[in-house]
Amino acid sequence: MTAETIIQSLASGLLMGLLYGLIAVGLALIFGLMDVVNFAHGEFLMIAMYATFFLFAFFALDPLLSAPLVAAALFLFGAVVYLLVVRFAVRAKANAGMVQIFSTFGLAIVMRGFAQFFFTPDYRSVTHSWLGGKTVSIAGIFLPVPQLVGALVSIAAFVALYFFINRTDFGRALEATREDAGAVALVGIDKNRVFALGWGLGAALVGLAGAIMAIFFYIYPDVGAWHWAASAACSVRLPAASSSVWSKPPPH
Amino acid sequence: MLSGREVTTAYHGLVAISAVSLEVAKGEIVCVAGANGAGKSTLLKTIAGAERPRSGTITFDGARIDGMAQHMITARGIAYVPENRRLFPRLSVRDNLRLGSYLYRSEADRDEPLALVFKLFPRLSERLEQRAETLSGGEQQMLAISRALMTRPRLLMLDEPSQGIMPKLVDEIFAAVKRIRDAGMTVLIVEQRMAECLEIADRAYILQTGRVLMQGSASEIKTNPDVRKAYLGL
Amino acid sequence: MDTSFAQRRRRDLIVAVCLAAIAALVPLFVKDVYVQNIMVLTLMYAALSQSWNILSGYCGQISLGHALYFGLGAYTTALLFTKFGVLPWFGMLGGGLISAAIAMALGYPCFRLRGHYFVIATIVIAEIALLLFQNWDWAGAALGIDIPIRRDSWLTFQFTRSKLPYFYFALVLACVAWLVTWWLEDSKWGYWWRAVKDNPDAAESLGVVVFNSKMGAAAVSAFLTAVGGSFYAQFVSYIDPESVMGFQFSLLMALPAVLGGIGTLWGPVLGAVILIPLTELTRSFIGGSGRGVDLIVYGALIVLISLARPEGLVGLFSRRRKGAVR
Numbered sequence: 145m146t147a148e149t150i151i152q153s154l155a156s157g158l159l160m161g162l163l164y165g166l167i168a169v170g171l172a173l174i175f176g177l178m179d180v181v182n183f184a185h186g187e188f189l190m191i192a193m194y195a196t197f198f199l200f201a202f203f204a205l206d207p208l209l210s211a212p213l214v215a216a217a218l219f220l221f222g223a224v225v226y227l228l229v230v231r232f233a234v235r236a237k238a239n240a241g242m243v244q245i246f247s248t249f250g251l252a253i254v255m256r257g258f259a260q261f262f263f264t265p266d267y268r269s270v271t272h273s274w275l276g277g278k279t280v281s282i283a284g285i286f287l288p289v290p291q292l293v294g295a296l297v298s299i300a301a302f303v304a305l306y307f308f309i310n311r312t313d314f315g316r317a318l319e320a321t322r323e324d325a326g327a328v329a330l331v332g333i334d335k336n337r338v339f340a341l342g343w344g345l346g347a348a349l350v351g352l353a354g355a356i357m358a359i360f361f362y363i364y365p366d367v368g369a370w371h372w373a374a375s376a377a378c379s380v381r382l383p384a385a386s387s388s389v390w391s392k393p394p395p396h
Numbered sequence: 397m398l399s400g401r402e403v404t405t406a407y408h409g410l411v412a413i414s415a416v417s418l419e420v421a422k423g424e425i426v427c428v429a430g431a432n433g434a435g436k437s438t439l440l441k442t443i444a445g446a447e448r449p450r451s452g453t454i455t456f457d458g459a460r461i462d463g464m465a466q467h468m469i470t471a472r473g474i475a476y477v478p479e480n481r482r483l484f485p486r487l488s489v490r491d492n493l494r495l496g497s498y499l500y501r502s503e504a505d506r507d508e509p510l511a512l513v514f515k516l517f518p519r520l521s522e523r524l525e526q527r528a529e530t531l532s533g534g535e536q537q538m539l540a541i542s543r544a545l546m547t548r549p550r551l552l553m554l555d556e557p558s559q560g561i562m563p564k565l566v567d568e569i570f571a572a573v574k575r576i577r578d579a580g581m582t583v584l585i586v587e588q589r590m591a592e593c594l595e596i597a598d599r600a601y602i603l604q605t606g607r608v609l610m611q612g613s614a615s616e617i618k619t620n621p622d623v624r625k626a627y628l629g630l
Numbered sequence: 631m632d633t634s635f636a637q638r639r640r641r642d643l644i645v646a647v648c649l650a651a652i653a654a655l656v657p658l659f660v661k662d663v664y665v666q667n668i669m670v671l672t673l674m675y676a677a678l679s680q681s682w683n684i685l686s687g688y689c690g691q692i693s694l695g696h697a698l699y700f701g702l703g704a705y706t707t708a709l710l711f712t713k714f715g716v717l718p719w720f721g722m723l724g725g726g727l728i729s730a731a732i733a734m735a736l737g738y739p740c741f742r743l744r745g746h747y748f749v750i751a752t753i754v755i756a757e758i759a760l761l762l763f764q765n766w767d768w769a770g771a772a773l774g775i776d777i778p779i780r781r782d783s784w785l786t787f788q789f790t791r792s793k794l795p796y797f798y799f800a801l802v803l804a805c806v807a808w809l810v811t812w813w814l815e816d817s818k819w820g821y822w823w824r825a826v827k828d829n830p831d832a833a834e835s836l837g838v839v840v841f842n843s844k845m846g847a848a849a850v851s852a853f854l855t856a857v858g859g860s861f862y863a864q865f866v867s868y869i870d871p872e873s874v875m876g877f878q879f880s881l882l883m884a885l886p887a888v889l890g891g892i893g894t895l896w897g898p899v900l901g902a903v904i905l906i907p908l909t910e911l912t913r914s915f916i917g918g919s920g921r922g923v924d925l926i927v928y929g930a931l932i933v934l935i936s937l938a939r940p941e942g943l944v945g946l947f948s949r950r951r952k953g954a955v956r
């Protein structure tokens with residue numbers, strides 16, 4: 145292994161890390177807001193990738209163009225999931241911990257089932273796109289353009305999120321709800337609305353990541369499960385094992 | 397302005413207040429007194445919408461509010477400062493106050509109550525950037541009242557504002573309550589320190605084990621021999 | 631109060647003995663191999679779910695990675711037999727011990743994690759183990775192991791002509807898992823677990839005791855699960871990583887307990903009796919084309935049960951009594 149290949153893999157690792165970061169931020173936003181882990185987060189990613197794929201397949205829309213649409217659609221989806229499932233799960237009196245975990249976990253399984261049923265287990269891919277397959281060389285290091293753009297989009301999203309939370313009324317309401325959801329009604333805030341918007345926002349971030357990842361990952365019903373575990377397991381992932389052990393999602 | 401009729405509230409089947417009726421007229425300071433566990437807090441929680449009454453009706457400016465969501469009741473003009481204050485501890489004083497005016501969109505609407513807040517509690521204006529949790533108990537109570545004022549309420553409800561506070565600050569808070577009324581608001585205040593409370597109140601209710609034991613003008617209550625013996629220790 | 635608890639336990643035991651006796655007689659009347667196959671699987675999942683329930687239900691440490699222990703049991707047995715000729719019975723014991731040891735080794739760091747993080751850790755660890763086995767050439771990698779058939783006997787625990795021996799072994803396994811749970815419920819372990827589950831913060835002050843009681847739950851749970859995996863390897867006589875360590879096993883172990891009633895004695899049994907025949911029947915009705923439908927059914931069941939009846943279906947039976955207490 146030369147120094148160059150090490151730098152090379154570090155650089156691509158960093159780019160992927162930023163994209164996984166975008167997924168993780170969505171998860172952390174929801175968790176921080178209401179102490180609920182969205183076990184269907186990976187499946188949110190999966191439907192975002194399928195949405196991007198179908199927009200490409202039927203309307204020849206480039207993933208870069210569909211990214212905002214997908215993010216918006218996921219926003220709605222996330223809010224609906226909160227209103228239809230999670231809102232009731234957090235009210236549980238018996239077995240509260242188990243209910244929280246199994247409600248979103250069950251949702252994940254349903255979504256995977258639907259994907260297998262309607263989209264078939266076949267591997268799909270966005271076969272051509274503006275960015276797909278391109279690389280740039282920066283100081284002798286070759287970087288894949290889709291991952292590079294993905295990293296830039298992630299950074300932009302982090303900055304936007306930072307300002308959104310710290311500089312807007314809704315951001316302040318989000319912070320207040322996270323501090324004490326039972327107290328926001330005292331100032332006239334509907335906590336269910338904040339939670340729904342928080343879920344929407346978390347899902348939109350995953351939607352953005354999914355649209356970009358659709359450029360260079362295969363898309364199949366279990367893809368979310370894999371990436372979900374991967375973003376959680378990033379720290380366990382050893383460089384030596386990266387090529388053979390983690391062979392499942394083949395980049396193309 | 398506020399009128400409760402035969403309000404009964406229960407926790408898991410245990411009745412905490414039973415058939416309580418009360419009236420609060422515009423511009424009044426009304427004190428609700430009673431021993432620990434009498435149901436004072438439950439009464440305020442029920443009016444604020446934090447607990448649902450089992451039966452009875454509550455109307456505010458002629459419209460029924462019982463059973464309404466708590467944030468809607470706040471939006472209708474009832475601000476409630478609960479017993480444990482429920483500030484947002486890790487947010488700054490400024491953010492706590494800004495959140496109070498969340499319902500208003502224009503800066504003018506937001507700044508207007510701020511002037512009153514700073515006039516009542518000048519020490520808050522010196523601590524705007526501090527986290528709420530770093531304030532002293534008395535200052536936290538002031539902030540809680542101020543946050544409630546930022547919602548520009550017509551009726552302000554305070555649950556034992558003097559609890560756990562140095563005597564000097566207690567006087568300051570009672571004085572502020574009077575000035576809040578003078579600024580055009582109506583105040584419903586729950587207190588165990590009945591003597592101080594009757595000083596500023598126009599009328600009072602005494603609750604005992606969930607029922608209204610006595611009601612009347614502050615001076616009537618103050619001079620009632622039973623009250624003097626049982627509650628004022630005279 | 632104490633006497634009624636003792637009475638309930640005695641009644642549970644009597645009911646269990648009766649049910650086991652009835653179950654043992656069923657094959658005398660049901661000769662259809664397909665149905666017998668479903669019965670074997672039902673008993674196996676009842677045992678597995680009961681084992682899962684010890685750690686996740688009673689102790690409250692929800693694991694969604696029990697496929698790891700199932701797979702370890704299957705692989706230990708199959709590898710010892712095919713590579714070294716060691717009889718499956720020793721493989722079963724070995725797999726159980728290895729799984730218990732690994733469960734404790736993993737528990738050592740993981741039990742410091744709380745709630746959601748623990749669940750995520752179990753999923754991730756099982757997934758990593760799956761990938762390791764898929765890449766472990768000596769163990770057959772992704773192709774897996776074909777267990778050679780020697781002859782039909784209890785010694786090699788291989789039976790090609792009849793399902794009945796498997797049925798009776800699965801019945802014994804289910805009974806053992808049930809009895810272990812029944813016994814633990816009223817032991818000091820049972821009390822610690824209830825403390826850990828109901829009030830983790832207060833139990834924290836008990837410190838070491840709590841930690842050890844979680845380790846104990848993990849070890850027992852993993853041991854029994856591995857025995858189940860070992861049985862499964864003999865039953866199907868062909869294993870590969872996906873078919874014994876795949877995520878669906880973690881799911882199928884949790885489901886009966888969730889459906890029947892998590893943290894209850896009868897929940898896993900009731901859940902398995904309802905769920906497994908249902909699953910197998912839908913699978914054969916819908917056929918291969920309906921891949922995904924089973925997931926939709928499982929998932930929807932999980933969501934509905936956890937939202938509408940978090941105490942599980944056993945709640946339906948004990949409802950009257952609870953109502954009377956109120």
Ligand SMILES: Nc1ncnc2c1ncn2[C@@H]1O[C@H](COP(=O)(O)OP(=O)(O)O)[C@@H](O)[C@H]1O
Binds near residue numbers: 407408434439
């Ligand atoms: N959250 C609650 N759950 C159950 N019982 C409660 C709750 N809050 C108050 N109570 C009971 O209701 C009665 C009235 O309490 P409260 O309204 O707090 O009285 P006060 O404010 O006058 O001290 C008491 O008997 C108390 O134990």
Ligand SMILES: [Mg+2]
Binds near residue numbers: 479556
């Ligand atoms: Mg009180």
